[in-house]
Amino acid sequence: MDRSTHDNWYLMKVMSIFGTRPEAIKMAPLVRAIEASPELAGAVCVTGQHRMMLDQVLSFFGIMPAIDLDVMVPNQTLNGLMSRVLARLDEALAEHRPDYVLVHGDTTTALAATFAAFHRGIPVGHVEAGLRTYDLTQPWPEEMNRQVVDRMARDLFSSTEQSATHLREERAPGRIFVTGNTVIDALLMTLDRIDADAELKGALDRQFSFLDPRRRLVLVTGHRRENFGEGFAQVCEALATLAQRQDTEIVYPVHLNPNVHGPVHECLTGKPNLHLIPPLDYVPFVSLMRRATVILTDSGGVQEEASSLGKPVLVMRDVTERPEAVAAGMVELVGTDAARIIARVTRILDLADSPSSSAVRITPYGDGGASRRIVDVLCGRIPLPLA
Numbered sequence: 001m002d003r004s005t006h007d008n009w010y011l012m013k014v015m016s017i018f019g020t021r022p023e024a025i026k027m028a029p030l031v032r033a034i035e036a037s038p039e040l041a042g043a044v045c046v047t048g049q050h051r052m053m054l055d056q057v058l059s060f061f062g063i064m065p066a067i068d069l070d071v072m073v074p075n076q077t078l079n080g081l082m083s084r085v086l087a088r089l090d091e092a093l094a095e096h097r098p099d100y101v102l103v104h105g106d107t108t109t110a111l112a113a114t115f116a117a118f119h120r121g122i123p124v125g126h127v128e129a130g131l132r133t134y135d136l137t138q139p140w141p142e143e144m145n146r147q148v149v150d151r152m153a154r155d156l157f158s159s160t161e162q163s164a165t166h167l168r169e170e171r172a173p174g175r176i177f178v179t180g181n182t183v184i185d186a187l188l189m190t191l192d193r194i195d196a197d198a199e200l201k202g203a204l205d206r207q208f209s210f211l212d213p214r215r216r217l218v219l220v221t222g223h224r225r226e227n228f229g230e231g232f233a234q235v236c237e238a239l240a241t242l243a244q245r246q247d248t249e250i251v252y253p254v255h256l257n258p259n260v261h262g263p264v265h266e267c268l269t270g271k272p273n274l275h276l277i278p279p280l281d282y283v284p285f286v287s288l289m290r291r292a293t294v295i296l297t298d299s300g301g302v303q304e305e306a307s308s309l310g311k312p313v314l315v316m317r318d319v320t321e322r323p324e325a326v327a328a329g330m331v332e333l334v335g336t337d338a339a340r341i342i343a344r345v346t347r348i349l350d351l352a353d354s355p356s357s358s359a360v361r362i363t364p365y366g367d368g369g370a371s372r373r374i375v376d377v378l379c380g381r382i383p384l385p386l387a
């Protein structure tokens with residue numbers, strides 16, 4: 001049903017545009033909140049930047065895109081991807097004529113969608129605004145994507161006060177709102193679904209029956225472009241050493257990017273305690289995070305989720321645009337030096353007195369109400385910020 005007109009009242013038509021797995025996870029609760037709002041007409045446009053990793057997220061959250069730009073090609077270049085999104089989205093905006101566009105985070109999809117909307121004079125809301133390292137080389141190209149999107153967006157939805165402070169200091173032209181991060185909304189929704197559904201719980205137990213519950217679990221993810229080459233070689237060396245521990249199992253769902261998949265499988269195949277598996281769907285990944293003793297990652301979203309689950313997180317980067325959990329002692333930056341990774345993981349494994357714990361904590365990144373606050377802004381229920 002087209003909800004843009006209803007009983008002669010005009011509803012604001014909000015198009016949510018995203019294309020990668022993390023964007024889909026973080027936009028899903030917001031899309032659902034928009035759908036539930038009687039004042040808004042929602043439409044979802046996916047660019048398909050991550051074809052294979054996107055659809056399972058949409059299906060779990062019950063989201064049906066109205067538009068699919070289908071831009072993904074194997075081993076795509078950033079410029080190729082950007083130009084395909086820009087050209088195809090321009091046609092979609094001309095056809096569907098949204099009043100407002102929502103983008104998320106730091107991806108090429110978010111950058112191109114912001115340009116496309118900006119050039120057509122459509123206001124943009126940026127979800128997860130104001131994250132910064134102020135180093136354009138890391139994370140690359142995401143730091144530049146964030147800064148550019150934040151210059152063009154009309155509404156800047158920041159997860160934390162610190163992100164909002166960056167935007168104020170930069171004199172960002174948009175209106176700044178601190179809402180919390182929608183990733184926590186998604187996480188809490190997912191944990192509730194798992195805990196309420198015995199069949200789903202049983203299916204997850206069966207999926208991970210290859211893991212010995214008496215052993216400690218190290219969960220690993222890694223895909224950052226800055227770590228391609230020497231960085232990944234060091235990480236693999238560290239994992240090969242850690243896999244020699246008899247009290248430990250390592251699970252590494254390997255990202256589909258060929259620059260990650262190739263070297264990781266080449267170095268690490270055939271180690272009994274080390275399970276290289278394809279990227280996990282979101283629900284099984286959440287259940288493994290809950291089960292892990294320690295999480296080793298270069299991901300942004302995993303830093304936020306894992307600290308919410310009370311899990312120690314070691315981040316394979318030199319800087320992070322999410323310093324709040326580092327300051328709170330939940331996250332430690334370990335870079336990609338093999339000896340340092342081995343030492344820090346070993347320390348946590350040796351100190352852990354039980355294979356895992358699963359407390360959900362309040363984190364700096366949100367309380368589960370971010371989507372509701374963003375919808376309140378879109379509906380004019382939150383007063384505009386004074387400065």
Ligand code: UD1
Pocket residue numbers: 020021022049050051052053054073074075076078081106107108109141142223256257258
């Ligand atoms: C992208 C984002 C990054 C985000 C990450 C999340 C940019 C510049 N980078 O990086 O910010 O943190 O996604 O995962 O937007 N591939 C597949 N199937 C998939 C996904 C990827 O085959 O479902 C392979 C393809 O060969 C693709 C390549 O991975 O060409 C690279 O994917 P791309 O989206 O360009 O970059 P990511 O490294 O995934």
Ligand code: UDP
Pocket residue numbers: 021022025221223253278279280281282283285286298299300301302305
């Ligand atoms: N994730 C997932 N399956 C995996 C690895 C990660 O569903 O095998 C989820 C994870 O819970 C988080 C998001 O994907 O919400 C993080 O994605 P990624 O690390 O690709 O990107 P980033 O957060 O760095 O942008």
